[in-house]
Amino acid sequence: MRPVSAHAQAVSERMTTRNRSRRMRAALILPALWALSADLWAQSDWKKEWENVLRAAKKEGQVSIYIYRYEPVLEAFKKDYPEIKVFAVTGTGAQLGTRIVTERRAEKYIADIFSAGPNSAFNILYKAKALDPLKPAFILPEVLDESKWYGGRHNFVDTEGKHIFGYLANSSSSQLYYNSNLVQAKEFKSHWDLVNPKWRGKIVSLDPRLTGLGQTMQFLYYHPEIGPEFIKKFFGGMDMTFSKEFRQMTDWMSQGKFAICVGCKDTDRAKNQGLPVDSFDTSLWKEGGSFSSGGGSLSLLNRAPHPYAAKVFINWLLSRKGQIALQKLADVDDPPNSRRIDILKDDVPMSNRLVEGRRYLDVGRPEWQDLEPIFQMAREIMKAKG
Template sequence: MEWERALAAAKKEGEISFYGSQGYEKIFEVFQRRYSEIKVTSNTIRQGSEHGQAVMSERRAGKYIVDLFINGVVTPNTVFYKANILEPIRPQLILPEVVDESKWWSGKHHYADPEGKYVFVFQGNVHGGENAYNTKLVNPKEFKSYWDFLDPKWKGKIVTYDVSRVSTVAHALRFLYNHPDLGAEFVRRFFGEMDLVYSRDERQMVDWLGTGKYPLAFFVSDIEDAAKQGLPVKFFEPGHFKEGAFVGPSQGGVNLFKNAPHPNAAKVAINWLLSREGQDTYQKVYAQLHDIRQSMREDIAMDVIPPTYRRQKGVRYIYAGHPEWLDMAPVTKVIKEAQQAAKK
């Protein structure tokens, strides 16, 4: 059987090396316990772009140190894919439970590269506008669509995270800009007409929301903790709006490098990571780190994912991992133009 052959060869290689975001080293502690003959070496301290620079420097020096990259999808597209140093993932998938696409969201595997074969996406977090309201001042039933936020009565009453910090709000901005029913027109009017108040301090935003200084907040995440402390604040659930929400990765993609030093161990690691055990471990480890990461797998428990963040049946979802949507320049341009026009 192919799995047994790959596992035997992996044990002979005796090592797997990966670069990734913080937290994956804890996930692979479970892998290490299961496959004790395969030593795990990782670097999860650097940022994604720094990993990109490191890999390219190593390659230019003729050094092939790392097997896998487990992180977001931007660096793989802008650096590794362009440099043609990735291997297709599909030929690496051998466990039946991984190969079976019916076990994954929308009945298929998802990729985030132009050819749909190099950057495998296993994270399926729900993203919307990441917006919240003061429960004493706002009736959520007034909002059936994102366009309802443009009602003049909310002018000057919305606090939003400073969108000049693009990386922090990128997912929500991609949602608004790329949504077929919202797009540039919504973004232009929201940032140009609504006299938004900007903050770079999320705690301040939640405080303002809780005291009612601003009854609505956009691009905010720390709402649940504030609600538990008794503040009258609540998220609009993504399914609340007719536009629905996006599903996609932030730091949940896996890539295999060409000329990987431990190709069989890499194959075993990919299959384990994408297995039920691997994806269950993935969700639980990040939950312990107070970071919500929902798997694209549909056949594992979702207990550690708060109900607000879970994919729900009957809600309209659009896949957000399209590589052409990664470029933030178009939406940033629309926002800046709208803000400048509003100042005139």
């Protein structure tokens, strides 16, 4: 065998090194190209799906939305999608939920979307098996991206975690309000101060058997420092007057007929009109405050008559643009706080924001959504009062 010359050996080594270098570059570049290709494919995939949904939604030409409180935001949706006519039904969550169930018993499937408090969505519609899973309707990447939402997650509040989406994170005063001519707010350091005998006969409350007071009742019932004993003393032992009308209670309180109100939801309007009403900041009290979705949860009805238009509205409302519009337009007297964390909060009053360092109980926990144990207690209290 002829010996290999030094020159030939050097050439061979250079070629081997060059080939090895090429293989290493390919090993680095190919995964990046595959990832880029997959990303482009995914972008193309959702865009194609969105275009198909838009086309079908425009063909349907209508979406039926049953909505509580925040209906002004629908005007912004109409401007963005003029080809989709909005049929809106407004009322309280309990009224709207009951109406939908009644319609369906008559084989009338009218509603596409339900937007109201999660208590009504869960205790009326979810229990009636009237809802479809919502997440399959999410198409836009900015809606699907959970990092853009408070807590880094989608806030589904039903026990299955897929039917009722809470899109707000409002700091709550436990729906406790007062006449500023009759009450010194600084006197209150704890929820237990509300059962001071001096306030007996001076409190008006929304009927505690209604879902409109549900999130307050959840807070009082499940809070380890408050609990059922407080509920019995407060609603059963303070000679309260009960009502089913928010505005009536606010009028009574502003006129001085009552010093404290539980459930007066339009006090911001009254305060802006110069009336002597205000809300307690319970986040400063011993037990802290709560935060919840308030009247801001979203559900998709099963057997919806306009499923594609419903998908368009769902994605629009939960997008940055939709949530900005919600904060700005939905309630000029009491702007809500979106759970999206990638939008400015300039339009949201401090009373609705979560203040760092303060204590809050999240009453939107799925395991607390069944109000039946609380309602049973409320029924017993009301029955004992005669």
